Amino acid sequence: MNREEQATAEGILFTDMYQITMAQVYYRMGLQDKPVQFDHFFRSYPDYGSHKAGYCVAAGLEWFLDWLQSSHFRDEDIEYLRTLKSRSGDPLFADDFLAWLRKNGDFSGISLMAVPEGRVIHPNTPITVVRGPLAMAQILETSLLNQINFQTLIATKAARISETGRGQLMLEFGLRRGQDRGANAAARAALIGGADATSNVGISAVLGYKPSGTHAHSLVQLFMAMGMSELDAFRAFAEVYPDDCLLLVDTINTLESGVPNAIKVFEELRRKGHRPLGIRLDSGDLAYLSIQASRQLDAAGFTDCSIVLSNNLDELIIWQILTQITEEAPRYGVDPDRLISRLVYGVGTRLITSWGEPALGGVYKLVAVYDEGEWKPAIKISESPEKTPNPGDKRLWRIYDRRGKATADLVSLHEEDPHQMESILLRHPSDHTKCRVLTREDISAIEPLLEDVLVEGRLVREHPSIEDMRRRRQEDVERLDPGVRRIMYPHIYHVSLTQTLWDLKQQLIAAARGISV
């Protein structure tokens, strides 16, 4: 793709065809500007097969807003749509519709509320709420889902990996296994979710981070092909990076060649007054090798050298490595906690693809229509009760218990404020037998989660920095119950409706089924 083609492929036509065919139907009926409201939410946590998330981390909003604010139907887009033909050979899109689209086809009428990036989020709660004229609110659906679903998916995976790694440095290394340019969004999301740096230079430049990475096997291999040795390669590297010397030690044999050669070079550096950074292990039994490598490093006095682990790491494999180190290290006289505290994780494929569940099923559903002078809640009933969305204009609240831990996310109608409630009845979103009452004494704080972001196309707040998002994520995760944070079979966090919203939902379901209640 050249630049011009990329502008087409990533502009307002970054959407599904049916959004535009529906827009023409709405235009033909005079409905194109009818005010409507859509909710964006996901129905269940990522399920990675043998393990499942107990929370997600919101991400992707800022880039979606950038898209929204810079996209409109340009002449080129209109001309392309004009070329499309119906089966009869007539133009698919009529001239008056295309003229309307050229003139009005931007997002200046869109208002948007959202849960900020970095925050912990849960299923069946509104993450992004879009209000605006029907045709354009529909056209943005695809890009919103694409961008926010994907970054949320990756931020969630990063948070799991970071938690399992006990907060040790975690580096995103997945660019080569990423999804074309989508890898940049993934690297950003990984930083929000818990990675501390990325090997991706371009996205580091854009976000103001220092990219991470030292050398590949090919450095050693090249030296060997020229008749030199691993030690020569290490020396050449140390010569150029005396203060950032991190050596990949598994090209030939980790314990017999790589680590001893690294130690030789580290000793040379030390004599010149430099502190070596560490070694990287990229193959073999990473738990065993890190125990043995740490013994060799310690024996040579390099007790503060890091040991970077890489090679298909994810939350399960890191967990397994830590378990094995905890059991096995003492047998070799190594303190497992000290060893673990020098580990760094380089995580590639399994983070950037959200291995096990490579898509988040976020959806975008019509919840209200302005009709005959008033907002009417809309519903789509489903055969599975848990798939029936919550109708109307709503707000989202997080309730903290006396310990300061989040105990439930509460979805209310827009005019409700749980601060004003004497006690709060939490209704399960679809199971009428399940509810819970919280009194004022049970509650330490109630926090609104949705923020106004866009009012009629204009940003009404500054974008937070990635560091802000990372802080938010860390604070939110710390306020989760440990059971919710478990990587295996996490405790199910409570998402609830207020009684008023519950009643409205039941009323609309009954009406849609032709029953009066």
Add this chain to the structure above:
Amino acid sequence: MNREEQATAEGILFTDMYQITMAQVYYRMGLQDKPVQFDHFFRSYPDYGSHKAGYCVAAGLEWFLDWLQSSHFRDEDIEYLRTLKSRSGDPLFADDFLAWLRKNGDFSGISLMAVPEGRVIHPNTPITVVRGPLAMAQILETSLLNQINFQTLIATKAARISETGRGQLMLEFGLRRGQDRGANAAARAALIGGADATSNVGISAVLGYKPSGTHAHSLVQLFMAMGMSELDAFRAFAEVYPDDCLLLVDTINTLESGVPNAIKVFEELRRKGHRPLGIRLDSGDLAYLSIQASRQLDAAGFTDCSIVLSNNLDELIIWQILTQITEEAPRYGVDPDRLISRLVYGVGTRLITSWGEPALGGVYKLVAVYDEGEWKPAIKISESPEKTPNPGDKRLWRIYDRRGKATADLVSLHEEDPHQMESILLRHPSDHTKCRVLTREDISAIEPLLEDVLVEGRLVREHPSIEDMRRRRQEDVERLDPGVRRIMYPHIYHVSLTQTLWDLKQQLIAAARGISV
């Protein structure tokens, strides 16, 4: 990201940090322009868990070449690199290196051979071969792997789904579940691999395809929220698209509401002289519903209306649907083959994410170095013999048997030509006990697979069209043995080495191990 940031994130800095740190080491040693050769290949077919591919489809080359030809170290890139500091606080990259990079940091020295897009490819054979100056040949690694691995992964999944769907129309619907801008690459790859159209408007515009898609549940839902009905929504749609009328019939109840309402509208269209296109089923038991819907459509005389199926389809689910239709349709007096021939598949999440295996493990390995006046083959030995790459400058051949079916891919040294061989000894790449002899009588054709694409930065051939690639893929797939095309436990296609290459490999392994042979 704004445009400027995007140019940074997707330009030459779309690479891993270690490529640039290694480049400085090479520069410091005067090795930056040493001619080297890298092979790009993958080690195993995608393994989706319960099923596994028996072949892959090459894709992604053209966009990678676009990147290669438009990327170089700009002033902005150099200035960013200049800001990076070592742990001591000194600049990480020295001024002389950055000046060299600014002046020489492009891909004008790179030559490239590749297997063309759309062709069937197999593991452990060179798909892309890069020759050029060391520093720049190394810097392009990450982008090459990112772009060609991902599109090959998706083209491969599309080919599987298309094959299972027995060549019926297959539509790519995954944009909303795609990976940010990576979804455009995926849509392109899906078209190469077997999708006949995509719902993605922008990429359709760029590639010259007609995007597919009609309407969403929200159309029906909106009408209902305004006090109107599903039938009203269908009529409004038919009014605007009388010759392209495809109605989504599962918003309320497929068989009791959706299909009967669609038929009413189709009858109205027929009376006005239009031919309705069909219906789409997006939930429920798609096999059962398509049988019953086809009965209703047939009874009303709409025997040529298509039935589009969507909802988490992939090769296994389509296979299951077809199996169920074959068993169940006759019980309802429906001819299964006729029903199957009216089906169209809309495939979303599971195609665009390559569900089950969301990354292709393609690698990029040094195979030769020009040193002391001659090309020297390079090798990296591995503890797993099948992971030791094939050394040297090589060529790739496909050998067809007397039936015209591909019987083996043969990797030779560059100076060998199997056309000149009396009989061909096919050596297994790592297992010395396995070999096979083909005589001239066994062979109907021998075809070279690698084409010269780039010579010192200049394209030496036209890019084929997507239609060319689709044709190639279809021809290649038809020339595979049916056993290789199976979606479950496919027959393992033979990838072999010539005796000369085998001998060279053994010699280098022995030398690396310090054994003389």
